[in-house]
Amino acid sequence: MFLEIKDLCVDLGQFKLENINLSIEKGEYLILIGPTGSGKSVLLETIIGFYKENSGEILLNGEKINNILPENRHIGIVYQDHVLFPNMNVYENIIYGLKRNKELSEQEMDEKVKEIAKILEIDHILTRDVTTLSGGESQRTALARSLIVEPDLVLMDEPFSALDVSTQNKLISIIKKIGKEKNTTFLHVTHNFNDIWNLADKVGVMKNGSLHQIGSVFNVFSKPANDFVADFVGIQNVFEGKIKKNNQNHLVNVNINDNITLVSSDVEVCSHLEDYTNVLVTIRPENIIFSNESMNSSAKNILKGTVIDVTYSGPIMGITVDVDGIVFKGLLTRSSFQSLDIQVDKDIYIIIKSLNVHIMDRYSSFKLEKS
Numbered sequence: 001m002f003l004e005i006k007d008l009c010v011d012l013g014q015f016k017l018e019n020i021n022l023s024i025e026k027g028e029y030l031i032l033i034g035p036t037g038s039g040k041s042v043l044l045e046t047i048i049g050f051y052k053e054n055s056g057e058i059l060l061n062g063e064k065i066n067n068i069l070p071e072n073r074h075i076g077i078v079y080q081d082h083v084l085f086p087n088m089n090v091y092e093n094i095i096y097g098l099k100r101n102k103e104l105s106e107q108e109m110d111e112k113v114k115e116i117a118k119i120l121e122i123d124h125i126l127t128r129d130v131t132t133l134s135g136g137e138s139q140r141t142a143l144a145r146s147l148i149v150e151p152d153l154v155l156m157d158e159p160f161s162a163l164d165v166s167t168q169n170k171l172i173s174i175i176k177k178i179g180k181e182k183n184t185t186f187l188h189v190t191h192n193f194n195d196i197w198n199l200a201d202k203v204g205v206m207k208n209g210s211l212h213q214i215g216s217v218f219n220v221f222s223k224p225a226n227d228f229v230a231d232f233v234g235i236q237n238v239f240e241g242k243i244k245k246n247n248q249n250h251l252v253n254v255n256i257n258d259n260i261t262l263v264s265s266d267v268e269v270c271s272h273l274e275d276y277t278n279v280l281v282t283i284r285p286e287n288i289i290f291s292n293e294s295m296n297s298s299a300k301n302i303l304k305g306t307v308i309d310v311t312y313s314g315p316i317m318g319i320t321v322d323v324d325g326i327v328f329k330g331l332l333t334r335s336s337f338q339s340l341d342i343q344v345d346k347d348i349y350i351i352i353k354s355l356n357v358h359i360m361d362r363y364s365s366f367k368l369e370k371s
């Protein structure tokens, strides 16, 4: 095992992380999900060494790192709003981490900066003052600064949530590519289930300071360990988007990406939110209707996609559809599945009533307070 956490307990007074056990193999991608306040960030910050555990062990590559200083753990961390050094330009920010490595010559360091900047597509802004960067450019710079030192493990705490969805998708494909090329191990916290479908090998579900389940994506979603996990993962379709109210027809538009806008009837949830606020949208899989034909209806969302996966679970079929890079998961009985003649790679329409598109204010999301 590459990262191994054994019986980790952290006591922060009012909040405790309790008996966390998890392991990740080299090159694996673990995504942690869970309601707000469940301890995901505290766990990441304990792994990197900002919090001291009360008991338990953290092993990286077989070596116990509990007593190693954070800067010597070879772990990179990327936050939602990464703080870049404002008095340095993009190039200087990226090279910063390398300067501590005495073995590299100036020229080698320069080559490394250019290589990572090229991968992250920021090679044209290396001389820019970081205060002039867009959100996406700053996040790419922060990623470059973390990745240039080729850390053994990269921790990411909601790295994409401040970004628009097309930038998120771009970064997802970049991270996938880097992960493959460098065999980097990732531990990534998110509220957006699309990240799970796109990136994760494994998924862990946290609540109240405990890790309720960890396993392959398939296992956690098809065999939830308890009611809480079942409830939490049962939603399956969780996306981030930006709202735009439409007062005329009492609907709210949520922009998921450049080509997908969902209409929702959750007007009340949005009453205190301004247009273009980031929210989470949830759709239960049983509320997705499949059709081979398009329909016209203003209270319904009709999206054309391609079937990318079909799973069987007794009499119920799970259908995964890619709509312009966004993955939707729905359910069908076997007989409907057959009469619709659903096949992988075939185009299909998915229809979702606006009543079934639920909006959650991003920062009070996932307060599923069932135990």
Ligand SMILES: Nc1ncnc2c1ncn2[C@@H]1O[C@H](COP(=O)(O)OP(=O)(O)OP(=O)(O)O)[C@@H](O)[C@H]1O
Pocket (backbone or CB within 6 Å): 012, 013, 014, 015, 034, 035, 036, 037, 038, 039, 040, 041, 042, 043
């Ligand atoms: N330094 C600290 N001292 C005491 N309590 C803390 C400290 N840091 C965090 N907490 C508490 O620990 C709990 C877990 O916080 P954490 O930030 O890990 O949640 P999270 O799962 O990352 O939530 P979110 O999804 O909202 O980011 C919260 O109740 C928080 O208030």
Ligand SMILES: [Mg+2]
Pocket (backbone or CB within 6 Å): 040, 041, 042, 157
């Ligand atoms: Mg957090």
